[in-house]
Amino acid sequence: MSIQLHQIHKRFGAFQALGGIDLDVASSELLALLGPSGCGKTTLLRIIAGLEAQDSGQIRFDGQDISHVPVRERGVGFVFQHYALFRHMSVADNIAFGLRVRERALRPAENVIADRVNSLLHMVQLDGLGRRFPGQLSGGQRQRVALARALATDPRVLLLDEPFGALDAKVRKELRRWLRQLHDDLHITSVFVTHDQEEALEVADRVVLMNRGRIEQNGTPQQVWDEPASPFVCGFLGDINVFAGQVRGGRVHLRGVLSQALALDAPPEVATEGSAASVYVRPHQIRLARWREGDPGIVAQVCHAIVTGPLARLELSPLLPGSTPASGGDALQSDMRADLIEVHLPAGEFAALNLQHGDRVTALPLSSRIYAGAPPT
């Protein structure tokens, strides 16, 4: 079952929650709606489900307009963040619920329901736990029951709202891999909401980045990671260093930090001489070396370093323009400080550099994304 959304608008009073969403979800696709709190992800999911009415725009399932079809007739399964299981019902009764509330003519016989419940319990790896009550299960188990319950009625579309949001990091990781596996087995068109970029990139076939009720980018995990379409997307997907720059002679020169022999190629859309640019560099895309006169890079001092397992994370304090790296311009003492630079490097490389607090280094961006305009303040 494919889903097509066309120009979905939604207001809550004067507040525009969705400002014209166009989105196609292919049949059997697992799509993530990703974005910061309040950007409209849940509202969009609820509109697809029919739990919320759009102000305008169309929703089609397999090309058929279901914009005004009530929730019960849309054939969607829904999983919420907070389990939403019936606490007074056993696990088996929870899973059977959607089948038992069907009108008499469509309701399966009790033995058919029992078989279905058993096969769903098996699918979510909870064999033998049908008689337990939700209070006797772990959070991860409860979410799997919620998923089994959503699947019981053979929905055409599965919608999941932060399904693992309330779980601890380890269980969350396990369950998202398991969800991916389950999706690969069932091929049910699924849309899930998350504000966790790692979760979206790891699990989804396609990621839709939302911001303030609009879609900023729509692409495969690889596309949005490698080619973020906007500063917002770049900043949202993982840790980032942002530098102010200026175009001179077709190249971008950094401002606000002291750099040596460093100019970056300006992309065509940022080529106007003298114009402002923003340079986005991920912490692992920086090469670090002990400072030497003339070596290319941003001149900085080591502020802070921690090693966790295979990774060293450093914070560097860049020297300010006009200071001289060899003698003065002590960035650590200065009142005027630029933002700290975050650098990630393999722990072995960090150990080999043998850096101490206050040591002077050059930080060379190996790869960057450059956008027109000054960085956001």
Ligand SMILES: Nc1ncnc2c1ncn2[C@@H]1O[C@H](COP(=O)(O)OP(=O)(O)OP(=O)(O)O)[C@@H](O)[C@H]1O
């Ligand atoms: N029933 C409502 N009445 C008024 N405002 C609402 C209502 N539902 C949502 N909103 C507002 O619409 C905006 C989008 O909400 P929504 O729940 O879709 O965001 P979200 O991206 O899912 O956020 P989160 O990740 O925090 O759940 C928010 O500013 C929210 O306060």
